[in-house]
Amino acid sequence: MNKPVISEEKLLWMYETMVKIRVHEERAAELFAENKVPGFVHLYVGEEAVATGVVANLKKEDFISSTHRGHGHYIAKGGDIKASMAELFGKTTGCCKGKGGSMHIVDLSIGELGANGIVGGGIPHAVGAAMGIKLNGLDDVAVAFFGDGASNQQNFHEGINLAAIWKLPVVFVCENNGYQISLPYSKQQIINSVAERGKSYGIPAVSVDGQDVMAVYEVAKEAIERARNGEGPSLIEAKTYRFRGHFEGDPAIYRTKKELEWWKENKDPIIIFKKLLLEKNILSEDDSALIQKKKEEEIEEAVKFAESSPWPKKEDILKDVFSTSTKGVLVWEW
């Protein structure tokens, strides 16, 4: 297969997106440590190439379903970081009006069907979006992002099988970061790759280096085109690694410092991609520094927006439970 030709503009978008996710996540870690961001926060540092390489093949109308580690998907798909940062803070200007938090950031207007606090919970939602696409005769696709832990869950097996038998335009992207919280992949499955499971559902499946955004882009392009052309679903396993704990505050006693350092030194997706862009003269060190600065400013602006935004009001608790109002008592109050 010939390597796809990617425009410089797209390559730079990919680089900027990865940097944006990295800066966002490192800032979120600080804000969590400062007790400004409450609750549970799962960061995407180290996995940036997966969301970026996949979403680089999508258009605004395409759908994605996401996970508890969902900031990267949201940012790559084009989510407004002011709205998501305010949501992380629990402010009323957040994308969920402060009712969802980090695990539920969403932007349906760009096809982002929501982060999800339940492992594997969002997989069939992408299949449903694909059903809607097919029945409405649209040429959009849906992508389900999930982790290695989710690939042991019923919704993985059921969701993929339903998409396969109904030949729906959906791509399943497993971000295998090597650990289901603490349980290593080798103790979750006796196979070598989640992609091996594609065969049992009769769909194309491939495993790819998730730290190499170009490699992710290429396999995603093929799978997404297949879906768009009505040829049904595919499964991609992107082997990746999270540079931070499962959640912020995770002591990560289940892996060695040496292992973490090896990944950071040898498999940082941003360093790998930057090297490639420098070699190809698409990016200079100055450009890279400028992008870094620009992204830091963007994130700071979002943080300022979040910090200065008002808290939701007590009466908001009772709102947004239902869409259609009815007679009778629908929401019991205090």
Add this chain to the structure above:
Amino acid sequence: MGMVRKISYAQAINEALDYKLSKDKKVIMIGEDIGTFGGTFGVTAGLLDKYGPERIYDAPIAESGQIGVAIGAAATGLLRPVFELMFIDFFGVCMDQIYNQAAKMRYMFGGKAKISMVIRAAGGAGMGAAAQHSQLLHSMFSHLPGLKVVVPSTPSDAKGLLISSIEDDDPVVFIEHKGLYAVKGPVPEEPQRIPLGVADVKREGKDITIVATAAMVYKSLEVATKLYKEGISIEVIDPRSIVPLDENTIVNSIKKTGRLVVVDEDYPRASFATDIAAIAASKCFKELKSPVKLVTPPATPIPFSPALEKEWIPSVEKIEKAVREIL
């Protein structure tokens, strides 16, 4: 005016589905054996032939996946799925999608999502189907914020409430009592809508209020008819939807009669029956002339043997006894 034709509860539900499928291309159905087989209880007969496999999805046994697909399709706004969970008892294999996903999405997303979908399921005891195929479970679903819960008793209510449920923009758990599928009653041919949250006073009375759901409505009416001959006037209220609940109609009736019996086929603890009793205690305390009586099954799984099952299900005799005890 001519007589309104009589059709069965199952046919009435079929008519509601047929009507919505014909009028709204976004309406699709997903479920097990709902196509060629026409549904385990025959409720979806003929719909596959009429609407084809791209509207009527005969699905493999993967309830969580199926509901998840319905939720995703609804969240995009592209479809309005009606999912058939063959037996309500099977919620156990797919509850996460019902209560953590469908029920909460709108709220968690700050009002951004509309999950316009219906989960239809057969419930109810009396067929010797034992503990995993006989439960009604509306109490459990009404416990969980974000779900609307409908439990129709008559063919006409089933048709009108199902049309309203499909047109509703929230997830609705629509529980069909399988002991009622063959029951016939007058059902208008035109697609009348019965709003959720409006109780139906199935029989007016002044001495005692019975609040009953699903199959228990018929047994309560039987008792009301019998005791009327003795001069005891019983009002029988069918709330029809548990969420939303027409609290006013129930409270006003209790205030009028001063006496309440709740007759329900669901389990007794933390239940619909105790919920109604709590409403009576907190809102009608002054008007109550006697203790509230609950006629429910015991807190046990449902036994198989006909000899046991008929004792487990609230009977006409038990309802009558409860009424006499508080008069």
